[in-house]
Amino acid sequence: MKAITANIGYFFKETFTILKLNKLSNILSLLSITLAFFLLSLVVSTWLISTEMVEVLQQEAEINVFLSEEADDSSRYEMAESFLEIEGIQASRVVTEAEALERMENILGEESEVLTYFDENPFESFVEVKVDFEQVETVKESVSAYEDVRYVRDHQEVLDQIRNISALQRFLGTLFIVAAGTATLVIISHIIRQGIYHNRQQINTLLLLGAPNFFVALPFVLSGLVLTLAGGLVASLLTRFTVGLGYAQLVTPIPFIPLPPQELLVRNTTALILGLSIFLGLSGSIMGIRSSRKEESL
């Protein structure tokens, strides 16, 4: 369409004028949209995290054996050795504090510098035991019987819990998409209706001059899109920041936790939020335009 390409500058200028005209309510709706998108992306991120956890944990039957404080290094290695004699154990090795730290650095990737905030290594050493999937329970019992064993962590338990959480998050995620989506649609269509009302004289003039509907409507569609996209962008940045913080928080108490790579997680949620904001911006504006009263006068 020639009339679109020839007028791109005009459309953006109009969009800007429309947004400026009603500054306060536009800022307020931008804030609400940002908040809605941000909450949504948090729920979605945690959902993605728990899904990844379930997937990873499902593949490995593994228990982590933490020893009492008194146990020295040599007794750790001895114990790891002796575990191999227990039926159902495939492999057993000591994960040192340094290695635990290193694993975490790998998981965190670029964000691993948060670990430098700790004065000393926050991880403790443990014995990592690979187990036949069906024998987890009996192995746990045998291992727990050792004197120096302070605590046995079973992925199965964690797995079940995460599964529950994951299901809840899927539910919440869906709920949030619907809720944030509806809220955004309502806000945008209302804002656009307001903009159309404030600009009704100019719209009337354009229509009397024979302007096509798209020519009159496009700046309004664009202004809806600008609002949702801006909200989506800010929410994405906040998410990136929050996920970074969250990773640092999560990995410290639970070093073995299998998190999806942070970059991937952020990229996926950002794509979802931006995609949603485009979709909602367009449909909200169109709803607002559709529901506006059209009246012509001289």
Place this chain on the structure above:
Amino acid sequence: MITAKNLSLQYPDGTIALNEINLHIKAGELVYITGPSGSGKTSLIKLLMGIEKPTAGQLEVLSHSMNRIDVKNRMFLRQYMGPVFQELKLINGRTVLDNVILGMRFLPIPKQQWKTLATDALEKVKLSHKILSYAENLSWGEKQRVAIARAIVRRPSLIIADEPTGNLDRKNAINILELLNSLRQENTSVIITTHATHLIDSKLVDQFIQIAAGQLEAKSMEEF
């Protein structure tokens, strides 16, 4: 180019604004529609532009039947018109040049020509020196000229000016009417409504259409 047969317009509240009007306007004519305030002049223009539909009778404008015209054809029809509204309807916050260009943005006129055409039109209405002024900072007479420039830059088949002398002093009113009179061309008809009949230079006029209370009173210059 415009034909009305027993054309009537009754508003929803019952007011009969036009009652069985007959008229015929040919291409290239200069036509004055006169009559006191409230006689139905603006209502006739609303019908010509498709803002209102005839409640009885027939109206044909530039080969479109206004009784049946759909939204899309009405849009195309309006693109052939150069309206000068009574309230002018310039866009505030925009320069004179932008206002004139706005009349062309959605017409099949190449973008490269917009500025030249607008500048030429503004020269024609003697506003070259105000090209970058903002619309809201102009006097009414100057605004009127911008509105006329916006109309003629569209190279319309039909220029319609509703009460163009309304807010002007005598001298400016005569100047504006002179300008409008000069816009008539072989393929461009000019229709002007006014209640200020004493300002019209009747030598130039092809047709007077005089309305009183929605009824046609006289049609010829002699009767006028």
